Structures are given as structure tokens and as C-alpha cells.
Amino acid sequence: MNKFPMKLPAIKIEQPLGDFFVVSIPAEILLNVCYTIRAEILDDFEEPSVSHVGTFINKLVGNQRITSKTRLDEIKRYTETVDASFPNSIILGVNYSTDGTLVTDENVRWDIEHKDNGFYYLIIPTKERLASIIDGQHRVFGFANSNRKDMELLCSVYLDLPLAYHGRIFTNININQRRVDKNLAYNLFQFDMEQGEPSSWSPETLAVYFTRVLSEDENSPLRGKIKLGVVNGASNSTISMASIIDGILSLITSNPKTDRDILQTKKVSEGRDRNMLLNTPSKAPLRKLYLNNKDKTLFDIIFEFLNSVVNNLWKYGVFKKTLGIQACFDFLKIICENDGCNHLDINELIGKASYINFDDPFFGVQSKLRVRIKNTLIVASGMKVLSDLSIKNDADYLEYKRLLMNI
Incomplete structure (x- = not known):
């Protein structure tokens, strides 16, 4: 299939933390555009993040645990069953590069096109990895070796949501x-x-x-x-x-x-x-x-x-x-x-x-x-x-x- 640029129908959801868009994205596309940032303490970070009660602690980045091969293999097998179903939403925070930098280049940024009739379209210009998986990494990467990569997966997409809130969403869920x-x-x-x-x-x-x-x-x-x-x-x-x-x-x-x-x-x-x-x-x-x-x-x-x-x-x-x-x-x-x-x-x-x-x-x-x-x-x-x-x-x-x- 011709993949990029992609234009996918989307539903806008308004909530206190911020708006996000619900969209169906094929597993094959997610494997191309997604990444995870593992939770890591930066021992040599230039500026310790917090000093309270007289002591600094080191910076923490990322929100994801290390993937489990056993879990990935289980999901891979399940994707190939006749009754495979993934009704829960995969949560993405997009327009950040893998080093945590906000991407401003309009040629590669994910964007939303708003039609007058109230419909929305999610635009994915390229296969550059700009989608951080806030929740659902095993479901996505479980398709890596599956022969069902064409399966549609439900996604909730936040555009330009600060990385600190990625961690908060993950925490509230888990x-x-x-x-x-x-x-x-x-x-x-x-x-x-x-x-x-x-x-x-x-x-x-x-x-x-x-x-x-x-x-x-x-x-x-x-x-x-x-x-x-x-x-x-x-x-x-x-x-x-x-x-x-x-x-x-x-x-x-x-x-x-x-x-x-x-x-x-x-x-x-x-x-x-x-x-x-x-x-x-x-x-x-x-x-x-x-x-x-x-x-x-x-x-x-x-x-x-x-x-x-x-x-x-x-x-x-x-x-x-x-x-x-x-x-x-x-x-x-x-x-x-x-x-x-x-x-x-x-x-x-x-x-x-x-x-x-x-x-x-x-x-x-x-x-x-x-x-x-x-x-x-x-x-x-x-x-x-x-x-x-x-x-x-x-x-x-x-x-x-x-x-x-x-x-």
C-alpha cells in the first residue's frame, strides 16, 4: 500500500488535560513511526532536576518499562488467531524526536486538518519516528514478527503534549x-x-x-x-x-x-x-x-x-x-x-x-x-x-x- 503521506479520519476528544484525537492506524504504520523512551536516571545530567531539604537528585527521563520478549511473543501469536481483538486504545504523544526534542519542521510534523462539517483528519507526512508510545508498547511491537501487520489498531493521539505529561498519563493508567x-x-x-x-x-x-x-x-x-x-x-x-x-x-x-x-x-x-x-x-x-x-x-x-x-x-x-x-x-x-x-x-x-x-x-x-x-x-x-x-x-x-x- 502507498503509505506516506497518510490522511486518516479522526475524532476529536476534549478533556481537561488537553485535546486528543482518536484514529485507526494499521500496525505496520505504527511499527514505522513509533518509538519508546525507557525510564532512565541520568546520573551525569548537567543540571539535577530538584533540590529540596538540601539535597539534589538526578534527572529522570522516559516513562516506559523494558519490553518483555515473552509478552511480545504471546501477543504475536495472538495477532495471528482467527479471533484476535485489540479494543483498548494505544496512546501516542507525537511531534517529539527520539531524543525528546519538539519537532517544528512543518514538512514532517503530524498535523490535524479540520473540515467545516466537524470532521477531522490526522496527517502523517513521513515515516520519521515522531510518535512516542505513552501506553501500549507491547501491543505495538508484538506485531513486529506477525503476518497480520495490516490489522487496524485504535489509537489516541496527543499532538505536542509535553513529555512530563506523557509520564503522568502512563502513571495514572498503571x-x-x-x-x-x-x-x-x-x-x-x-x-x-x-x-x-x-x-x-x-x-x-x-x-x-x-x-x-x-x-x-x-x-x-x-x-x-x-x-x-x-x-x-x-x-x-x-x-x-x-x-x-x-x-x-x-x-x-x-x-x-x-x-x-x-x-x-x-x-x-x-x-x-x-x-x-x-x-x-x-x-x-x-x-x-x-x-x-x-x-x-x-x-x-x-x-x-x-x-x-x-x-x-x-x-x-x-x-x-x-x-x-x-x-x-x-x-x-x-x-x-x-x-x-x-x-x-x-x-x-x-x-x-x-x-x-x-x-x-x-x-x-x-x-x-x-x-x-x-x-x-x-x-x-x-x-x-x-x-x-x-x-x-x-x-x-x-x-x-x-x-x-x-x-
Whole structure:
């Protein structure tokens, strides 16, 4: 078929983020004009993107996870079945080159032709790769080795949409879906950091920033120990970025999505700030610090706690894993609920638990590891006595007693 230039019928959709056009594009054409930018931390970027609480973090670009060959092969096979169907829209952001530069050359830019009768046409002048896949990369590239490349695919096309919003759309689609690495989805909240002052940041955005600082700052107890889940962000650790973020979120919000949705009812330019959340119910113990923009105080509490964990408990392997860190944040939340971190000495509380043998086989059961570490920390620190805990299993109760016998 004669491919370029192409003129395809399109439907205009108007939504708050911006207009986009719904159009049917053959898979063969998409394979020619599309590309993806993998999420990557630019360690040598000339200007670090954000400096808050006194620390810079490195630039993040891209929004896509690495493609899975297994998934591509599955889609390829499915494309060749007699009942193949792809009703979900592939989302494209067009008129950006593969290096992220906005293309202004009218001879190659995608454009919209508007007819008087309300109809629209999408114009694709050449096969130059100007379409970044915001969502749907596996569906597109699954056709690469298929004999059904002539299949029409539903596409939603944004023209000239800034790259930061590509990441936001991807995040909004995928943050609550298991099929996407949660580390990657959380990383994309960094794009929000670049859109406004910290006072406009959602709990998720602030938690991502804190976690990136903990991963990168040379004075951090967790430097190089957090698995960021993006290119150039790998570490030898089994501690996931998501576990740190979720732990921080538990201290400042009861419902991150609700907070995010409320904040996003206003644009940054219209005065978005945390005061919009003052009437939102939350049982998170350090919520007031977040609402009052006391980010440095909040970060110092988390930093001190994690520093104490590393100094006192890092000799035990369970604390170098995601479940161990999650248990630690469960313990920190209880400390804050009881004290608000105003009077108790966190280092002293953690130090009291350092004599416990966390390499004991009792902590070898993965399904119970998190709660067992949390309960042990609570009792060993003196926050509660063993009888205060709701331990229904008699055998478990005796094991706790054995481990804590010196108290």
C-alpha cells in the first residue's frame, strides 16, 4: 500500500488535560513511526532536576518499562488467531524526536486538518519516528514478527503534549495495576516535581523525592541499597523503592490516591497546594508535618530512624530485604502514633532490639516475616509488653517469649 503521506479520519476528544484525537492506524504504520523512551536516571545530567531539604537528585527521563520478549511473543501469536481483538486504545504523544526534542519542521510534523462539517483528519507526512508510545508498547511491537501487520489498531493521539505529561498519563493508567513494576510507576511522580514548588506536591511525589534522596545522597544510610527499578538505577539490594515509598506514605496519608485526585483538581498555576487537603480525613501520624510543609522535619525523622536501623540491625540479613524494611516502617508508624516523634529517642528504641537474633529460624517464614519483625521490635524496644499483642497462635507466642527472654 502507498503509505506516506497518510490522511486518516479522526475524532476529536476534549478533556481537561488537553485535546486528543482518536484514529485507526494499521500496525505496520505504527511499527514505522513509533518509538519508546525507557525510564532512565541520568546520573551525569548537567543540571539535577530538584533540590529540596538540601539535597539534589538526578534527572529522570522516559516513562516506559523494558519490553518483555515473552509478552511480545504471546501477543504475536495472538495477532495471528482467527479471533484476535485489540479494543483498548494505544496512546501516542507525537511531534517529539527520539531524543525528546519538539519537532517544528512543518514538512514532517503530524498535523490535524479540520473540515467545516466537524470532521477531522490526522496527517502523517513521513515515516520519521515522531510518535512516542505513552501506553501500549507491547501491543505495538508484538506485531513486529506477525503476518497480520495490516490489522487496524485504535489509537489516541496527543499532538505536542509535553513529555512530563506523557509520564503522568502512563502513571495514572498503571499505578494501581499489577502488570507494571510499581517502582517504575512511582518513579514517574518525579515529573510532578518539575512542574511546581514542593508545596504543590502530593504525598506520593514527596515520598518519591525522599526515597530518591535516600538512594543517592552520599550521607544516606541507604545509599546504593535501594532497587529503583529503572535503567541506570540498579543496585545489589533487594529493597524495593516501592517499599520505602509505601512506608513513608503510611506516615503522611491514609489514602494517597484521594489526596492526589484532590490536588489535581487545580493546576499548579491556579494555586495548587497542600492546604487543599486540610479537610481530608487521615489517621496518618505525621500528617500535620506534611500539611504544614515541614518537609525537612519529616525527612529528618525518617533519616534518623533508617540510620539507626542500619547502625543497629543491618548485621541481620532480614533487614536488607523489602519485607524487613516494611516491618521497620510499621514499627516507625507505631512510634509516631504514640509519640509523634517528639520525646522518644528513636536510636535508643532501635538499640534495645539489637540483641535479638533476627537470623533465628523463627524469622525464616516469608509469609509471617513482616509481622514477626514488627512485633519483636515493639516488645524489644519497650513500647509494649508481649501480652499486649494479639498473638493467637500459642506456638508463636512461645517463640516470641523465647526470643525476648532477656527482657
